[in-house]
Amino acid sequence: MSPEPETAATPAEPATLYGVVISDSPGQVVLHPSVEQYLPTIEAMKADGYVSVIDLCGVDYLTHGGRSLPEGVAPERFEIVVNMIAHTAPRRARLRVQVAESDPTVPTLFDLFPGVEAMEREAFDMFGVVFENHPDPTRILMPPDWDGHPLRKDFGVGSVPVQFKGAAAPR
């Protein structure tokens, strides 16, 4: 069998939800708000029964060969991916916000879902995406004086060449 890519078939006419372009992913609806639509969309979703932001992470598409996005969504280097969950009639939704490299700024969701505090700090730490009005915009995983954002594709893995030490070598 040859696996069929799910996201390959984009709908001819972009469907919308909460006024936002959507696409489909296995079992989940994917919303593609712009940075301006981001906060209002989440607000609308919160009112619609999405109780929690389960996950928020960043993706750096610098070296990606080309991703499939619905029409009307311009790809940018960074994406902030927000996973939300609704408990009544259990369902999930995912938001993919395109964030430009030139202005990596996104409003914080802290006032709607305070649980994103740590996740946004992680996204900042790892990708350098700034969350406006975040209560504690500091690094979370790396030491405070660390340079660079490790999960960016242009940040080296930092691997040290493996060297085999001689067994009898004096120390």
Add this chain to the structure above:
Amino acid sequence: MGIIKDVKDNGMGGLEYNFLTAKIEDLVSWSRARSLWPATFGLACCAIEMMATGGSHYDLARFGMETFRASPRQADVMIVAGRVSQKMAPALRQIYDQMMEPKWVISMGVCASSGGMFNNYALVQGVDQIVPVDVYAPGCPPGPETLLHAIVTLHKQIETGELVKRREATGAGAGIVVEQRDGQSDTQIVLSR
């Protein structure tokens, strides 16, 4: 006669093989080997196995080692159990410095010994860049049996006095300096003495 001649020839060094001091030395190494209190330095997966080693099936207490000391001042051996991140490294060195001589280090697991499978920006590639390691326990994570073997090896080395002699000769620290790698800032050069 012999002693006097030794002292005449070698100064105080001639007392090295004196009967009395030799016996006290034996007694001290015996007690150090028999009462090796570990500092709690659990980091990652290995810490769980370290706990298991203290548990009922493997029982570190047989060696008088169930007294995990929370305070580094009272501990004799630091079992570095798990991966050491760049952020943790200064804290680890600090704990090591807080320990009182004589002190030993067991590097438990491949992450502590060499960085293991995580050859990347975040981890110190081998804890021997920060503190002098006496025994390496291989495995990911080493099973309790492996850790016990490492501990018994350390006991033997302490009892024969090999370690003490080597430490005096070379001083503390493995003497390895890590160069700056791509993606790391200058501040991340690992401590070394």
Add this chain to the structure above:
Amino acid sequence: MTLLEQPDPINAAERVFRRGDDSAVLRISEADAEMVETVDIDPLSDEPMIVNMGPVHPSTHGVLRLVLEMQGEQVLRSKPVIGYLHTGMEKTGEQLSYLQGGTNVTRMDYASPLFNELVFSLATEELLGIEVPPRAQWIRTMMCELNRISSHMLFQATNGMDVGAVSMMLYGNRLREETLRILEKITGLRMNHNYIRPGGVAVDLHDGWREDIAGLMDLLPPLIDEFDELLTGQPIFRERLQGVGAINAEECLALGVTGPILRGSGYAWDLRRDMPYLNYDELDFDVIVGTYGDCFDRYAVRLNEARESIKIVQQCMEKMPTGDYRLQDKKVTPPPRARIDESMEALIHHFKIFTEGFKVPEGEVYVAVESPRGELGCYMVSDGGAHPYRMHIRAPSFVNLQTMPHMMQDALVADVVAIISSVDPVLGEVDR
């Protein structure tokens, strides 16, 4: 008797939204926290003092560091500082092929490694669009529940230890050891198994697995009951945990908290029941919920979840079908060892899979499972190559840690310890 007042439903979650000085979270930077440590304070002043707990402290479960603002023994505000175990696993995950990825993720939550492998495999399979054989599904279910038991037993051990009952540490470890023995027999390793792989599981169950597991299932309940006897009814233990570190369901949801903490606050949400994966829709089990959301409820939820897991494992044993334990797709699963000696084609497949790995179509997917600590998710982006383009693990402990400052407000030092252990964070998963 409880000292808890029922929260006002409208403002039930108000305190977690605070962002100023009235918040329970002490939002100072790490550098400042270290500064405060060295600054000389007038010994006679009654200013709150800043205490750094950790990163090396007996009860911080590894390397969690807490910055506590304290007035005497009372905590005013606090902040968990993490990153001391940051291993760069998400970066390393991008270097490893999909088949190797399991070895990487399994080392995240080292108390329940099989769940990490499971969620990684599920995500990969979702991207590949493949369906694993039923027997593999059932083996996965059963193994995960065994792992859940060992994880919850580890919690009992550390929780008992942290409130000062030293023997619980050893009893919990003994129980865990019994479970690990079976896991080792099946997977070959005590921890970090890399057993669940994309396409199925690594090896089939050994001969006689049924007797082994049945023996374990007979052995465990009386040992778990022992905990009930020693702890649940123990007045000091109850005093220490009841009413301590209470958090309500609204706050949990606002903070994105899942797992036993959310269930402990009386909100029945369990992915196994509500958004079933694997075979959980065919299994009969209860979702355990607490009432007050305090440390005691979280303890009781975990204890009883272990009992439910025993029930699930027994059902899995009954329903275990015969068949393949992994997908028979040459592109995804390596051929059996014996085939390599006789078939050139098998050798080539084997070589290809283990050197460059199999290619996964372009796309992105989010999959979640219910780990012993809450919702464990994997967000995976593929660019069509043999390595994940981005592999992000949604770690439950990472999110759950955020409840700590709120639980700890106005608590005493002894409560802080009880609260840390009742959140049951696994730092490997928090820092990744």
Add this chain to the structure above:
Amino acid sequence: MTSLPLAVDPLFVGGVGLEEVLIVALKVGVAFAMLMVSVMLMIWFERKLHADMTNRMGPTITGPFGLLQTLADGIKLFFKEDLLPNDERGDSAIFRLAPYLTLIPAFLIFTVVPIGGDFDNADGKVSWWGNTTQLQIADPPVGILFVLALSSLAVYGIMLAGWSSGSKYPLFGSVRASAQMVSYEAALGLSLVAVLVKSGTLSTHDIVAGQADGWNWNLWMTGFIPFIVFLIASTAELNRPPFDLVEAEQEIVGGFHTEYSSIRFALFFLGEYMNVVTMSAIMVTLFFGGPDGPIPFFESFGWAWGILWFMLKVLAFCFTFVWFRAALPRFRYDQLMDLGWKLLIPLSLGWIVALVALDLAASEGWNRPLVAVICFAGLMLMGTLLNAAVQSGKRKRLAGEGFD
């Protein structure tokens, strides 16, 4: 000479000569050696017993059955590097003094404990080489006060140790220690009063003599309650689990001894376990008739039987302390205070009143059952009232009103 308290010991009745001095020196030497050995064995016993309670083996490789484990620990600690705090943050002189402040009282308390002697058939005194003496180093007429005074002194060691370390966790430990000691010392003293009322003396020898013949043990004569209060309070005094807040490893690392290493730490360790032994000995003396016990044969060596019984009873208490440690979680600071001030102290106070009333009834010829019923009712009433007061206070505190 005879008017001095010294003369209470029959050894000195005929004046002090070389022989008397030698006997005293012998007794001191034996007691010291016995205490040191018993501490060593106690630590071994605790490790073995706790291991046994948790399906382990405990020390096995150091000497036969791991018996030399404590010795190895001691030698190792003796030869370990020492640390003193600098005088800017701590106080090195006091830091050096503190371990002795916990160790020496533990030694001294043991001097007033009668460890042997035949109290059933004789008056508990033995005759050696024509000198009559008691099997205790000293028998001051204020023996019990001496015990109380010294046991309170031990808190200074812990308090000063934590304070002089100049670090935060030890400071927590010392603050906890002082609060804990103050509140439990009161309960300890009050439960003692019941014994004193029954015995009518402060001398330990006379208290033991008054309990001769198993049915006169203060345990039942005072009605169990003072013993239970004393047991709990002394566990707290000893900082043994479940009252080991002072050195709660999971909370404040090592408490007062966090900064101690080497021989100074060993002294704390020694003092702690010596306190366990001496406190057990005091409990045996006060409530369990000291060396009192049956003497099946060798009647002329009755005092040796006494030593045996005494040791067995002490061992039973040592076992109890280890058992507590293995079975119980630790109290929280405020719960500890609650237990001390709101339960133990009122209970022992009320019990004293009831005991005195019953005594008075016996001597005045009142109707004893009636008095007992009245006492019981009074105690219940007081208990209910106290509980109501405590509950109302708790409600007020929860409502945020405070007490003003």
